[in-house]
Amino acid sequence: MKQDSSVPRVEIRINECKGCHLCVAACPKKVLTPSGSFNNQGYNYAKYKGEGCIGCGICFYSCPEPGAITVYKKES
Amino acid sequence: MSTNPNILSKSKAFYDEFTRKGVEDVITTHYCPGCGHGILHKMIAEAVADLGIQDKTILISPVGCSVFAYYYFDTGNVQVAHGRAPAAATGVKRARPGSIVISYQGDGDLAAIGTAEIVHAANRGESMTVFFVNNAIYGMTGGQMAPTTTIGQKTATTPYGRKAENEGYPIKMSELISTLNAPVFVERVSLADVPNRNKTRNVVKKAIQNQVEGKGFSFVEVLSACPSGLKKTPVETNEWVKSTLHTIFPIGNYRDNTANAQAMFKKDPSSNRDDVLKALNLLDRSTDYKTSVDKTKFTDQNVRLAGFGGQGILSAGSTLSVLAMYEGLETTWIPSYGPEMRGGTSNCHVRVSNKRIGSPLVETPNVLITMNGPSLEKFESIVEKNGIIIVNSSIIDKKVTRKDVKTYYVPLTQISTDMGVPAAQSVAGLAAYLAITKVIPVEKLEYIVHKSLKRKELAEKNIAIIRKVAEYINSL
Ligand SMILES: Cc1ncc(C[n+]2csc(CCOP(=O)(O)OP(=O)(O)O)c2C)c(N)n1
Ligand code: SF4
Numbered sequence A: 001m002k003q004d005s006s007v008p009r010v011e012i013r014i015n016e017c018k019g020c021h022l023c024v025a026a027c028p029k030k031v032l033t034p035s036g037s038f039n040n041q042g043y044n045y046a047k048y049k050g051e052g053c054i055g056c057g058i059c060f061y062s063c064p065e066p067g068a069i070t071v072y073k074k075e076s
Numbered sequence B: 001m002s003t004n005p006n007i008l009s010k011s012k013a014f015y016d017e018f019t020r021k022g023v024e025d026v027i028t029t030h031y032c033p034g035c036g037h038g039i040l041h042k043m044i045a046e047a048v049a050d051l052g053i054q055d056k057t058i059l060i061s062p063v064g065c066s067v068f069a070y071y072y073f074d075t076g077n078v079q080v081a082h083g084r085a086p087a088a089a090t091g092v093k094r095a096r097p098g099s100i101v102i103s104y105q106g107d108g109d110l111a112a113i114g115t116a117e118i119v120h121a122a123n124r125g126e127s128m129t130v131f132f133v134n135n136a137i138y139g140m141t142g143g144q145m146a147p148t149t150t151i152g153q154k155t156a157t158t159p160y161g162r163k164a165e166n167e168g169y170p171i172k173m174s175e176l177i178s179t180l181n182a183p184v185f186v187e188r189v190s191l192a193d194v195p196n197r198n199k200t201r202n203v204v205k206k207a208i209q210n211q212v213e214g215k216g217f218s219f220v221e222v223l224s225a226c227p228s229g230l231k232k233t234p235v236e237t238n239e240w241v242k243s244t245l246h247t248i249f250p251i252g253n254y255r256d257n258t259a260n261a262q263a264m265f266k267k268d269p270s271s272n273r274d275d276v277l278k279a280l281n282l283l284d285r286s287t288d289y290k291t292s293v294d295k296t297k298f299t300d301q302n303v304r305l306a307g308f309g310g311q312g313i314l315s316a317g318s319t320l321s322v323l324a325m326y327e328g329l330e331t332t333w334i335p336s337y338g339p340e341m342r343g344g345t346s347n348c349h350v351r352v353s354n355k356r357i358g359s360p361l362v363e364t365p366n367v368l369i370t371m372n373g374p375s376l377e378k379f380e381s382i383v384e385k386n387g388i389i390i391v392n393s394s395i396i397d398k399k400v401t402r403k404d405v406k407t408y409y410v411p412l413t414q415i416s417t418d419m420g421v422p423a424a425q426s427v428a429g430l431a432a433y434l435a436i437t438k439v440i441p442v443e444k445l446e447y448i449v450h451k452s453l454k455r456k457e458l459a460e461k462n463i464a465i466i467r468k469v470a471e472y473i474n475s476l
């Protein structure tokens, strides 16, 4: 899928997420949410609601897993 | 981070894959959901990558949940015994002064079993960066009380809650470390909420940057969530860290001398011959000493002298070291004896080399000088293949059983006693060793003895003993 780089967004790798939901609690725009589904390891992974991300990176620095979250800021 | 500044993703200071022994999954860490260790790892990785020091960073991982940090960081890694990270870090940094050494520890590791190591590394102002994860519990072993556990906190080992009268008070390590003069930077931070995490990122980077600039000891205490140990959800645990840990362990900077700190790279003391002899007050005695060893061709000497207390073992060993110093060689001498003075067993380790010596221990000697029976029995087996064993045949009846060493039986006690100086029997052993190997001419031993014994008559007798032994060896 081609992404529009002028729109910030967040990507959560389902199988790298441990379902701690610290990102959900930290997101200032409340655009992350528990998915209600379970990944490979059995965790209720977090997901992006699909819009509203401002690319602040707060979730990235709240997440304990090195590769679970990728944040695409707005390209300057 | 990815090289694109607009993308926040897995740091390049982490391995692409986290291959762990016996584990299929190579994409996630072993940490529990919501664990502060993971968050701190990301901040350290980011700082290492941003500072461009990944190739020279050496991470020392502890015992505790972060024991496996070496599976994640694509840097140099050493994993050490419980509590010893700052001691190992000291060795690594001193051996490799150009490296960036990060010592990473939990609160059981740093503030219980490792209290001595951290206090002394801090007190010496070792040039290292310490990250101390205070989660108020032993995570790895299942939630036992840590020194940082709060009063009233229930843990596996304090089921009624920690009581000050039984278990003491939570130890405040940042406060304690900041009573010492040497640390350059001491700060307590927290991972419990967004503003604190932002602050922590900067402090982590600064503490590493300090070391890059050669500024000495930096200590960062990180208040961190252990949801498994606390038996709460990750979000609840962070609330608890804020409401409870933040009040007991105040966030803030406890020391920042980075602006005035001089570069504190540890310098080796001079090993220049004259400097060494001068420091030991030996230079005046050695003005007419002519060195005779070709240092470029010298082979390492690892010597053990062994016997019983009173045979002069230790002083003979130190005489060999002094001789080595006169020759401008590197040398170490350490005694090893029981609690008894005379009457006990006694032995010493002497190393002589043309290079710097790492450890003074002589575990596999190439030369063993045995002055009594038990020492031959005890040490025969540790001698290097093709090594030399000198046996004091006046006292030892037993023969050496090994066939892969060269053995010399010399009546050392007899020769010295005949000259009226039984105390010189170990010096006689030394004379035999030099006469056999010629690593340093045996005449040089005469020089040392002549200069160090004040009573002229005694010195002459010693010299006569040395000559007798040399003749004995030459006649074999
Ligand atoms: C010499 C020794 N004693 C005890 C242990 C058992 N042990 C393993 S980890 C640990 C405590 C870990 O707690 P902490 O340092 O707080 O780290 P955390 O797991 O909370 O990150 C202990 C006591 C050990 N491995 N080695
Ligand atoms: S913080 Fe990370 S591990 Fe936790 S739910 Fe969010 S993406 Fe998953």
Ligand code: SF4
Binding pocket: B030, B031, B032, B033, B034, B035, B036, B037, B065, B135, B139, B140, B225, B226, B227, B228, B229
């Ligand atoms: S037990 Fe605690 S410290 Fe250990 S990984 Fe789990 S949350 Fe982290």
